[in-house]
Amino acid sequence: MSISLRQLEAFVAVCNEGNFSKAAQRIHISQSGLSILIRELEQSLECRLFDRSTRQVSLTDAGREFRGPAARLLADLSAAVGNVKGLASRQHGHVTVAAPPLLMSRLLVGIAARFRSAYPHIALTLRDIPSEAIPAGIASADIDLGIGMLPADRDEYLTEPLLEGPLVALLPRVHPLARRRQLKWTDLAETPLVALTPENSFRQFLDGCFARLDLQPRIAVEVVQLSTVISLVEAGFGAAIMPPYGALVPGDGNSVARPLRDPVVRSEIALIRDRFRSPSAAAAAFIEVAREAVAGRSRPPRVT
Numbered sequence: 001m002s003i004s005l006r007q008l009e010a011f012v013a014v015c016n017e018g019n020f021s022k023a024a025q026r027i028h029i030s031q032s033g034l035s036i037l038i039r040e041l042e043q044s045l046e047c048r049l050f051d052r053s054t055r056q057v058s059l060t061d062a063g064r065e066f067r068g069p070a071a072r073l074l075a076d077l078s079a080a081v082g083n084v085k086g087l088a089s090r091q092h093g094h095v096t097v098a099a100p101p102l103l104m105s106r107l108l109v110g111i112a113a114r115f116r117s118a119y120p121h122i123a124l125t126l127r128d129i130p131s132e133a134i135p136a137g138i139a140s141a142d143i144d145l146g147i148g149m150l151p152a153d154r155d156e157y158l159t160e161p162l163l164e165g166p167l168v169a170l171l172p173r174v175h176p177l178a179r180r181r182q183l184k185w186t187d188l189a190e191t192p193l194v195a196l197t198p199e200n201s202f203r204q205f206l207d208g209c210f211a212r213l214d215l216q217p218r219i220a221v222e223v224v225q226l227s228t229v230i231s232l233v234e235a236g237f238g239a240a241i242m243p244p245y246g247a248l249v250p251g252d253g254n255s256v257a258r259p260l261r262d263p264v265v266r267s268e269i270a271l272i273r274d275r276f277r278s279p280s281a282a283a284a285a286f287i288e289v290a291r292e293a294v295a296g297r298s299r300p301p302r303v304t
Contacts, residue, residue, distance in 0.1 A: 086121075
């Protein structure tokens with residue numbers, strides 16, 4: 001059995017209009033062409049769908065049975081086509097974006113607000129997860145995009161720098177080193193540090209920096225979240241080395257940030273996605289908004 005979309009359109013048009021002439025006009029076809037479509041449909045179904053007279057057309061029992069499913073099929077198809085066109089035109093869709101909690105509050109929330117304003121009909125899911133969990137989420141397709149530190153295995157991912165800046169030292173306001181306008185890495189190597197746990201990608205980045213300088217940091221406390229690092233510094237547990245965005249988080253006024261020199265080490269925040277999977281229209285729209293949002297912000301405010 002072979003039933004065409006055009007045959008279904010002809011059948012539903014006749015049902016709605018009640019005669020062949022108006023139905024033919026509705027679907028922009030000649031009346032003879034409409035009759036051929038109905039006849040072919042009846043042959044495929046092996047039954048009559050209409051009782052015809054010179055003045056009116058009425059449905060047979062088979063026609064009444066077939067009318068509902070045929071109309072629903074056409075409506076569903078029309079809706080599906082509209083949805084696909086909506087996706088392509090960025091009027092529908094869904095995108096999931098992940099970032100570490102502190103970066104979520106400092107950067108991603110602002111980008112998300114701009115995105116929602118520009119694309120109110122695209123569903124947006126935000127996930128605050130550690131940077132090191134982002135690559136696995138992208139690989140499993142649980143998330144579409146990530147914002148965080150560059151992944152160690154970059155071959156599997158496409159990365160686009162969003163923000164970059166020098167690392168800074170965060171100290172309790174009453175710390176002796178807080179009197180200096182800038183600090184050296186050797187200063188911090190002799191100071192108790194509040195740090196992230198060893199599996200954290202930013203901690204691994206810092207460990208590599210100390211190793212290249214042949215320095216051994218004094219880790220006093222290890223925690224999971226960067227926001228907790230800030231709280232512990234303000235409580236006097238030690239100093240910390242922070243990405244530029246982290247040092248700018250408002251606290252209770254009990255900490256100060258100082259430039260870190262000799263050497264200046266820069267940290268990069270990137271937009272991360274799967275190298276082998278094209279972004280959906282919704283994800284592509286988010287990428288564009290993210291680019292616009294960080295334009296002119298590639299350098300954070302100067303820390304003194």
